[in-house]
Amino acid sequence: MNIVITGASQGIGKAIAEKFAANGYSxxxxxxxxxxxxxxxxxxxxxxxxxxxxxxxxxxxxxPDLQSFADWILQKNLPVDVLVNNAGxxxxxxxxxxEDGLLEEMMxxxxxxxxxxxxxxxxxxxxxxxxxxxxxxSIASLKAYExxxxxxxxxxxxxxxxxxxxxxxxxxxIKVTSVFPGAxxxxxxxxxxxxxxxxxxxxxxxxxxxxxxxxxxxACVEEIVIRPQLGDL
Numbered sequence: 573m574n575i576v577i578t579g580a581s582q583g584i585g586k587a588i589a590e591k592f593a594a595n596g597y598s599x600x601x602x603x604x605x606x607x608x609x610x611x612x613x614x615x616x617x618x619x620x621x622x623x624x625x626x627x628x629x630x631x632x633x634x635x636p637d638l639q640s641f642a643d644w645i646l647q648k649n650l651p652v653d654v655l656v657n658n659a660g661x662x663x664x665x666x667x668x669x670x671e672d673g674l675l676e677e678m679m680x681x682x683x684x685x686x687x688x689x690x691x692x693x694x695x696x697x698x699x700x701x702x703x704x705x706x707x708x709x710s711i712a713s714l715k716a717y718e719x720x721x722x723x724x725x726x727x728x729x730x731x732x733x734x735x736x737x738x739x740x741x742x743x744x745x746i747k748v749t750s751v752f753p754g755a756x757x758x759x760x761x762x763x764x765x766x767x768x769x770x771x772x773x774x775x776x777x778x779x780x781x782x783x784x785x786x787x788x789x790x791a792c793v794e795e796i797v798i799r800p801q802l803g804d805l
Contacts, residue, residue, distance in 0.1 A: 579659030583758030632685035657686035754799035
């Protein structure tokens, strides 16, 4: 079994990579941070020598770079069983006064990367009539919140892509799951004064994604909504 994960060098993407590797999946992983990505790949190869770990530095906001990543995967001639569109960018702001160009910048990472990578990898999955897509959305996909701005707009768009793909892929036996995580303790929270115990763990999201991927072909978890026990921040 093979899984493709974007934005895999840290946070939720890294936790998902570790969870699936621990359960025998071979990995195709990418990230802009090549040093962290290589360190993750080397560690997983050491801990789980029975699996293959293929890593490639990729800026998913640059379409030719993303295309090269997709081509590199397809050239391996190995089936893609699970695709996790996880790469994301959060820059706080408000629609009425945030810096010009912020929406376009986040659209490239949060929306276009999932749109194009899905388009490029889905045909082989459709031919095999098998596969599972996970689109990492956000609680910000479901409601507006303070300082959400363009980030929330892009995450609403990501949820729209996911909902459309769910309908489109039904006849091909391909599952599509939208994941709506609330605040999880990742690098973006490390410099805040929030108690880590107030937040979820990235591993919590990874466990839910893995469990949803293990159901029978007759069952599809359409949405995973997961929040901190004490509610959103």
